[in-house]
Amino acid sequence: MDSRRNFLQTISASILALSIPRYGFASLEDFNSQPYEGPVLRVAIMGLGSYGTRVAEAMQACKMAKLVGVISGTPSKIKNWQSKYNIPEKNCYNYKNFDFIKDNPDIDAVYVITPNALHHDQVIRVAKAGKHVICEKPMALNAKEGQEMIEACKKANVKLLVGYRMHFEPKTLEIIRMRNEGELGKIMFFQGLCGFKIGDPTQWRLNKQLAGGGSLMDIGIYAINGARYMIGEEPVWVTAQETKTNPEKFKEGVDETIQFQFGFPGGAVASCLSSYNMSNLDRFFLTAEKGFAELQPSTGYGPIRGRTNKGELNHSHVTHQTVQMEKMAGIILANESARVPVNGEEALKDLKIIDAIYLAVKTGKKINLKL
Template sequence: MSNSRRNFLQKLALSAIALPLLPSYATSDLDQWSTIDPQKPVLRVALMGLGGYAQHVAEAMQSCKRAKITALISGTPSKLEEWGKKYNVPEQNHYNYANFDDIKNNPEVDAIYVITPNSLHHDQVIRVARAGKHAICEKPMAINAEEGREMVDACEAAGVKLLIGYRMRFEPNTLEVVRMRNDGEFGNIKFFQGLSGFRIGDPNQWRLNKELAGGGSLMDIGIYAINGARYMIGEDPIWVTAQETKTDPIKFKEGVDETIQFQLGFPNGAVASCLSTYNMGSLDRFFLNGEKGFAEMRPSTGYGPIKGRTNKGELNHPHVPHQTIQMDEMASIILDGKTPILSVDGKVGLQDMKIIDAIYRACASGQRQELDLT
């Protein structure tokens, strides 16, 4: 990427970061989280990109037992000042996008959480790796699989971890469904449906700018159905077909998808039927069907509480902010070498990018696309 294009994207991003767009809804892993030992080392985190979603992360981290905010990175001085006071981050730990490479000399930072527009993730995560810090990157990890591979390779070369902000992979009701499936309680899985979408607002926001978002609804909200199909079925897909529908080409310009329907095929014969949209509300539903039973989650990926039921009854794990559990669990992964129930490493993110690339190819060609996620 040229310096001029990078500078353009950085400047555009800093002025465009908007509030989060997911709907707000108010066992095993929750029990593990509730018994986390606060005497163990704390993960010291720098937040990069102080926009709407970062606010959710920062607030949730106030309840973390093993993760805390120790540095801030933003191109807006007033935000650095405001957030520094609010979260007790001293001025010497404030950075901007030009000088954050200096964070390599800061022993008060273990990891940097990149929460910026999609097209900036690639360069920023590689810079984080070169600074010798662990990288946590918001989803989607990049705008295509090629960029994702370069990010994974850079972190491996630097000897640092790369984790993706897949908060649902730590959510207790979700993990209860995964446990039931693993224990054979649903029998052979036959079908999954994932509905992900909402009506997007401001037409000038960065999520509707292809240069910053890398696409449209699929990148932002459809990725939940992609990732959800994988962890709910418990396999990785081997083919995909897809169809795009666009009713408002003014709001959803070339390269910014409004609505995509896609279908995934899995090795065991299961199929998934999914919808990703920026132009429909009242969605956010997962449905898993097996020979012996079913699981339904609605809402399935919103900020919470997640609600669901199975053929055996209601799912009733108490709600804890997803980002609180996520950051404490990521502290355990980074500091203790913990293996989570569902992986959130860069390779999982890269596999999702390969699926997204294939969905876009399927839309353009009208042809089924074979997948190799190895």
């Protein structure tokens, strides 16, 4: 699975193709031919690791969003980013002093791309500084933290968005359109498979205190969120089972593999798997009375490949993070809306489900959900 863990590809301008219309996508030539003279969202990235780098690179093709600042605990990274992205010294902060962004009128929003356990406090601090927040998923370690983050942003009158890049992916949106318009008929079943073999056993994603769990808190959230937007309903119950074959690598509280099942009010069921010890798992499959839809790969950086009972989905590949940041700029600056929400309330639903999955694993019981 091509995931955010490894920054292995160079983003090419030839694949940075998107257009200003809310849900439309065009060629690079069409995009470049459309001048933009409106407001620009000025963004500081917090956390300059591999995924922060990927977002920064993708933002170079944005018209409505611009990278203007950095927040990091590593001075050498700050210096490198200053040079590479022409970031002024006054827009550079560390984790101790970034509250002072409140006095910086040149930063509109902060994109928090740090280990899961840090999101809660960092997002609240950004909100108190009066800046809009984009937070990587999962938004928090649990639903309680997520609710506190939402309330803090509302109190500060700033927007809270979450990095659900797949909510803007064209093949995904086409399947959602087909479902919404009744082309697939009654939805019966969804399968979501997310897995890869994780490497370095000392990395933060295998540290319970920083990650909050294991594979479920990293890639499992794709299947959780995908089941919801592919079926178009909220689950009403969940069951789950954990499998651990390597307790040395996957210590207490760090899940290696979790299987989980959902039931939906319309009668559909979902069967999903999240694993840090199985490769070649990146597939969504939806079956319905009139047809089916499949994405494989379904959530990697692309290109996403899809087909339905009507044939292949041939939408042009676009760089996910470029589109995400462009659309989020529209949400923050112009109060636009996303076809599939990317706000804190959307992320809170996933956190409630994650809490329930872990409870189902612990108790062996079916857990009822009220989202």
